[in-house]
Amino acid sequence: MSSLFLKLAALSRSRTLPSLGFHPRFFSSFAEKEEQSVNVHHSSNTTTTNPCFIHPTAIVHPNALIGQGVSIGPFCTVSPSAKLGNGCQLQPGSHIFGNTDVGDNCMMMAGAIVGDDYPGCTVIGNNNIIGHHAVIGVRCQDLKYKLEDECFLEIGDNNDIREHTSVHRSSKSTDKTVIGDGNLIMGSCHIAHDCKIGNNNILANNTLLAGHVEVEDYVHTAGATVVHQFCHLGSFSFLGGGSVVSQDVPKYTMVAGERAELRGLNLVGLTRRGFSMAEIRSLKTAYRKIFMRADANAGSFEDRLAEVEQHEELIRVPAVQAMLQSIRNSFVEDRRGICKFRHWNGS
Structure with a gap:
């Protein structure tokens, strides 16, 4: 692996395009250093009016498809089959591996890892934030998984996935892990293989979802919630902090407890969401x-x-x-x- 990175680094440093400078958001601390850019394949809808900014220590494979106005910070790596949409930003030490397609205006915070070199792919929509040291789209932790299987993860638009969160690909080629739009997934959460997450959910810190869990829309979990595999969480439900959920949570309800029990309706959530x-x-x-x-x-x-x-x-x-x-x-x-x-x- 290290020899591959050395070869890619040599390719990157061998290019002689004019200096393009550094993106002011991420590279201010490198203002006194020599500036350098590399050639990448632009997607067909891009122009040279908004060039990319790539730090000389970044390793970007020449076959990667890089959109317009992408910023790639120090010590980042981008795989040969990766696609980065327009306006994406990779903070220092973030990495895009494997067959990974990232939409427009996504930000990978420092240390984030997206994608995997195993068969399958990770697809991420537009306007997503991947937090510091989050690990997104890697192979699952299911003993039934076979290395030759293609496995998948799809993430929609406008999600905020915070630091140290892990989201795994599906466990088999006939399924996929899915996260919808507008979700806030706080620090140190885990979303296991084959989960289906809807839209506008809030998963508080250390929420752990086992395999095949389905979360509908506008679900809110408090901190340190644990959900058993194959459970369903109905829309507009609320899970109290420290709950261990081993059965389904019906729509509009509230559960809490070491073995979660129904505690009534989620009246606060229903009121906030405009129910009459x-x-x-x-x-x-x-x-x-x-x-x-x-x-x-x-x-x-x-x-x-x-x-x-x-x-x-x-x-x-x-x-x-x-x-x-x-x-x-x-x-x-x-x-x-x-x-x-x-x-x-x-x-």
Whole structure:
């Protein structure tokens, strides 16, 4: 590996294009040093009006496709099959490996590693931030993984993935790990192979998602949350800090505990996301009928669920329908059921 880097470094230093200077955001500390740039293959939609800035210690393979206005800092490496969109910025010591396609205006903070030399690819959309020493798109930690399998990771747009976070590719060629748009993934989180993350979620520090976890939209986890493999987290749900989630979390609900239990609706989240008071009242009524019945003739969980499904007023509220469907879905096929709930005793 070191000999390859030496050869690539020699290629980089052998080029004699005029000096282009250093990008002021990252290279101010190198203002007194000799400036140097290298040739790279520009994508077809780029021009020379906004040139790239590449530090002389960076190793950029001549086959890499580099967009317009890209800044590559000291001691970075870019692989031969990498593609960097317009306006990308690589801070010192960040690396792009393997078959990796990065969209426009993405920033790799110092020490970030994106992609892997194993078969498969990592695709990242536009306007993403990859935090300091984050590791994104590397091979999974699944013992069933085979080295010859092509595995995939897709990340959407406008995500903020913070320091020391790890996101792994899928465990097999027939699946892929997916992260949508507008997510905030805080420091030291882990998203394992084959997870599906929706849009506008907030995963607080040290949230750990095992393989095949599905997170819908507007989910908020507090710090040190752990989610068992194959669990589903419904939209607009909230997971309390330190929770260990081993079953599904229905839409709109809140769970907490060392073995997470339902603790009611995520009223704060619903209010912040613009749910009307009428919708919230209907959800409260439905939740009480299903999970908080105090009378002796309440019937089984299935009976209570069916009662709400047949309630003429509640069933007309789309949010109630969505919550009921979320609960039903958790009991089909190989799903894990929902988190346990405390039986209401009327006190």
